[in-house]
Amino acid sequence: MFASVLIANRGEIACRIARTARRLKMRIIAVYSDADKDALHVRLADEAYPIGPAPARESYLVIDRLVEVARKASAQCVHPGYGFLSENADFAEACVRAGIVFVGPPPEAIRAMGRKDRAKALIAKAGVPVVPGYHGERQEAAFLKAQAVETGYPVLIKAVAGGGGKGMRRVEKAAEFDAALEGAQREATSSFGDARVLIEKYIETPRHIEMQIFADAQGNTIHLNERDCSLQRRHQKVIEEGPAPGMTAALRAEMGAAAVRAAKAVGYAGAGTVEFIADGASGLRSGAYWFMEMNTRLQVEHPVTEAITGLDLVEWQFRIAAGEKLPLAQSEVPLDGHAVEARIYAEDPARGFLPSTGKLVALEFSTDLRIDTGVEVGGEISPYYDPLIAKMIAHAPTRAEALAKLADGLERTIIAGPRTNVAFLAALCRAEGFRKGKFDTGFIDRNIVVLAPKDIDRAAAARGAAHLAAQDMARIATSLDRAADEPASPWDAADAFQLAGARTLKVPILVDGESAIAEIGYGAGGLAVVVDGAAPALDARVVEAADGVHVVRRGRQTVVRRVDFVAHDFGHADGDGLVTAPMHGKVVAIFVASGDKVAKGQRVAIIEAMKMEHTLTAPCAGNVTEIVVAAGAQVAEGARVMTIEPAEKVD
Ligand code: ADP
Ligand code: ADP
Ligand code: MG
DSSP, rough: OEEEEEEEEOHHHHHHHHHHHHTOOOOEEEEGGGTTOOOOHHHHEEEEEEESSGGGTTTTTTTHHHHHHHHHOOOOOEEOOTTTTTHHHHHHHHHHTTTEEEEOHHHHHHHHHHHHHHHHHHHHTTTOOBOOOOOOSSOOOHHHHHHHHHOSSSSSETTTTTTTTEEEEEEESGGGHHHHHHHHHHHHHHHHSSSOOEEEOOOOSSSEEEEEEEEESSSSSSEEEEEEEEEEETTTEEEESSOOTTOOOHHHHHHHHHHHHHHHHHTOEEEEEEEEEEEEBBBBTTTTTEEEEOOOOOOHHHHHHHHHHHHOOOHHHHHHHTOOOOOOOOOOOOOOOSEEEEEESSSGGGGGGGGGGGSSEEEEOOOOOOEEEEEEEEEEOOSSOOEEEEEEEESSSSSHHHHHHHHHHTTOOOOEESSSHHHHHHHHHHHHHHHTTOOOOTHHTTHHHHHHHOOOOOHHHHHHHHHHHHHHHHEEEEEHHOOSSOOOOOTTTTHHHHHHOOEEEEEEEETTEEEEEEEEEEEEEEEEEEEEEEEOSSSOEEEETTTEEEEEEOOOOEEEEEEGGGGGTTOTTOOOOOEEESSEEEEEEEEETTTTOOTTTOOOEEEETTTTEEEOOOOEEEEEEEEOOTTTTTETTTTEEEEEEEEEGGG
16 A cells, blocks of 8 residues: 555545545645645645645646655655546656556546547447437537537537536527537637537436446456436536435446446546436436446545445545455445435525635534535635535435435534525425436426525524624613713614614615615514514524624525625616626626627626636616726626616617
């Protein structure tokens, strides 16, 4: 076994790898960007080295610098985690050239599977069914459009270099093809530096079923059961579980054998995942699944497999990289109970899942579940990396129990500061269709209104308002105690509290940035607060912060502030022509020029943030009077992008 490892990653996966490395008594070498110098993964390591500025392109993705650090620190091996350089064959080669073991498959296997088009061609040859469509070299728009017709709508345009759901567009009919192709190519270029795409038949009622495989350098290859990752949003996994609902032992053996064939076709070694798309219209069955791609690395959702097999996949990775044989034969692989994982992200379900950033004011998880995280209370969710806060994994004898346990764990989670998807995840776990196993990759979109309500949590708002009012009362009480002749505080509307019996005050507040009214009654029984008819929720945690209070209730955060404590732009009425950036990101395209006439809702710009492109539209009809930023520029949340003079005012 290795005596030392350099972990070429950050966040929860760097911490996860460190845990196993620690148990295996390895010296742990971390790397960090300027944004991560105080990060948990740095503190868990024995040594840590700076590798550059915050943007990943200038730090976590700089191959030469990582190899240099590994050499300087005498690392025996490098573990790349997932994302970043984990599927970069050049990096694997550079490690090997420097005499350092790369914990992953051989560079040739990474290369063979790195492009979805080549991988499909190769896997088809090995006798594994692949999704029908076009995966050749030609890239002219007209040709691809003809291939879409040939394949039959609906189709999916996919970046051949794709990953993380990026560079992908579903197309329903020919009229939408050109715009979709353009979008997929642009996203593919900005994310992967490669505009090439392939065309695939869009499989209806899709279920994402993947097989975890493992191979050693001696030629043994096995699978460690499947995971079902069908709960997705924008082609990204949200909740993953194993085993897949409706899977039979016979079909598992069949799909497992297909995955093993795919791995063998590229001379695989180490951990990998073979992803299939299944037509779930009549349940999982033989003949109704097709190879999509192979991920030549540890997967985000590997804890699901660890839970149901009781194995440590990172330990297996190290052992195989060190030349050991697979410790188990196929027939010895355990399958125990059911596991579900939820990805907790800093994002706002009520605002189209926009990534959220900022300081973690509170962070508490229930202790009876597995939590993989890379952040701590007081830490920052920065705009530079994937906004994953943690993964929560429940394991129980049955699926129903595992789902209930995960929902409970989510609802007891306290995260304040950035917006999170915790309540959304809990709602998913409790959704009837999902619980009954009746779901496909469209489940979230179809149920989004129920799963991600846009209206405020009034009871939480009332609880926050009551907390603020109590603070005020306490402040007033202290000032009255101090001395009668002290100058009056601005809160000396206090007279009202003292004198007025059951009088009610109407106090303007901000609830998640929206104006609301708290009705505060000061009666004999103390404070009685109501917001929009709702009384304060008792099942909530109130976290005080500089700018107001964060009320966390069943995983959902509601921020309540006093209006007079914030500079709020009340003049900013609906329909004015300000186009602002909804989050920190990069302007990738501006579609209009100064002086252009635009219609309400017209696409005017695209901003890319962390994971995805976000389209900005004109808030009103009118003339573009000023464009403040250029394509390529970084913008902060709330920054002005352009101004549109509303049509009424145009002469
Ligand atoms: P899967 O492994 O299930 O296919 P994804 O493709 O969603 O998962 O996950 C890989 C993605 O995770 C990368 O594209 C990247 O955006 C993100 N990522 C990479 N490194 C990290 C990290 N250290 N912490 C959080 N997210 C990361
Ligand atoms: P990535 O590299 O981004 O993970 P994948 O090829 O694995 O790309 O596809 C991501 C997701 O998109 C899949 O998990 C699945 O939900 C959906 N998807 C991909 N191909 C198809 C298809 N042909 N039909 C229906 N859904 C698909
Ligand atoms: Mg995939």
